[in-house]
Amino acid sequence: MPGSSIGQAFRVTTWGESHGPAIGVVVDGCPPRIPLSEDNVQAELDRRRPGQSGLTTPRREADRVAIQSGVIAGRTTGHPIGMVVHNKDARPADYEALKTVYRPSHADYTFEAKYGIRDPSGGGRSSARVTVGHVAAGAVARRFLEERFGVECTAYVKRTKDVEADVDPDTVTRADVEKTPVRCPDPEAAARMVELIERTRDARDSLGGVVECSVRGVPPGLGEPVFDKLESDLAKAMLAINASKGFEIGSGFAGTRLFGSEHNDRFVMKDGRPATETNRAGGVLGGISTGMPIVFRVAFKPTSTIGKAQRTVDSEGKEITLEARGRHDPCVLPRAVPIVEAMACLVLADHALRQASISTEQQPSG
Numbered sequence: 001m002p003g004s005s006i007g008q009a010f011r012v013t014t015w016g017e018s019h020g021p022a023i024g025v026v027v028d029g030c031p032p033r034i035p036l037s038e039d040n041v042q043a044e045l046d047r048r049r050p051g052q053s054g055l056t057t058p059r060r061e062a063d064r065v066a067i068q069s070g071v072i073a074g075r076t077t078g079h080p081i082g083m084v085v086h087n088k089d090a091r092p093a094d095y096e097a098l099k100t101v102y103r104p105s106h107a108d109y110t111f112e113a114k115y116g117i118r119d120p121s122g123g124g125r126s127s128a129r130v131t132v133g134h135v136a137a138g139a140v141a142r143r144f145l146e147e148r149f150g151v152e153c154t155a156y157v158k159r160t161k162d163v164e165a166d167v168d169p170d171t172v173t174r175a176d177v178e179k180t181p182v183r184c185p186d187p188e189a190a191a192r193m194v195e196l197i198e199r200t201r202d203a204r205d206s207l208g209g210v211v212e213c214s215v216r217g218v219p220p221g222l223g224e225p226v227f228d229k230l231e232s233d234l235a236k237a238m239l240a241i242n243a244s245k246g247f248e249i250g251s252g253f254a255g256t257r258l259f260g261s262e263h264n265d266r267f268v269m270k271d272g273r274p275a276t277e278t279n280r281a282g283g284v285l286g287g288i289s290t291g292m293p294i295v296f297r298v299a300f301k302p303t304s305t306i307g308k309a310q311r312t313v314d315s316e317g318k319e320i321t322l323e324a325r326g327r328h329d330p331c332v333l334p335r336a337v338p339i340v341e342a343m344a345c346l347v348l349a350d351h352a353l354r355q356a357s358i359s360t361e362q363q364p365s366g
Helices: 038-048 092-098 108-115 128-149 187-202 230-239 252-257 333-362
Strands: 011-016 022-028 065-067 081-086 152-160 209-216 244-249 267-270 273-276 294-300 310-313 319-322
Touching: 011 128, 022 128, 038 065, 038 128, 038 333, 081 128, 128 152, 128 333, 152 187, 152 333, 209 333, 230 244, 230 294, 230 333, 244 252, 294 333
Parallel strands: none
Antiparallel strands: 011 022, 022 081, 065 081, 152 209, 209 294, 244 294, 267 273, 310 319
16 A cells, blocks of 8 residues: 555545655545634744755745645635645756766665656655645644644754753743744754754754654543554654654653663642653553653654765666765754654544544443
């Protein structure tokens, strides 16, 4: 089965290529009467678009979204929501010299090995450009979660290479995150990150790091054990993002250094229902949300395209030296923040609707 769709009750399918005419997405399963406008979607796309600052690719795309279906008079109809963003600054000719080259750490070889054909123009479907559809769909999911549950989803740059921020996931706000171009709410760490990214860019190199995400207001009970656990679906969604290489939730790998007596989250009563005193579980137990904030982290590798000379081979097996001259981010982290949020919202919206169907089935008849 093709891998361009995600979700069951809240189903999302994306289409389009990096340097094709347009990028699009279809959202199926969004409930009716949810307030939604192009401005809601555009606000999220503006955070993802290229050319935002000197820390991102200079490709110039306004990424203006057009809602084609599923919305009337500012509210969803319950029918499929189709959205499209036209590429305005596509330059497939820039990649003509690379059509037979296997770029280091790109998907050129693997796509060719799988399909027998590949799109050399920016990687085609393997390009981060396709995340336009992820973010547009995530904006719809966010509106649903906000309206139904008051969910707040806030991601931020936690670490860039070896510069780590000190952030409280229980109190961080989007306003804090958006104060700097690197999208790190720790001002001192953000300044060091910006300096590091600029220095790396000038050296024609790249770097990676970690995006952390905090989702507050998620009701308890979301998640489908055994194979559709909430953290399992979150991991799948996050690892579907371009350049992502790792996922951990709650204490993650750091929890392996603790004794059980140190790691366990003790239950207490809060606001009339059970809650945990600490949150090392990251808001999920047994694959089901606890009602505590869901806190997870996603690791992103250094951007694969760099200006430094690299050795590689072409489709004929000839060794060549590659010096990339395209328009690329020296660090994907600032633009990855809204993508992480979007994918989290998609997973949570899907599980919220799946749980609603279970709750309906449990209602007494007659």
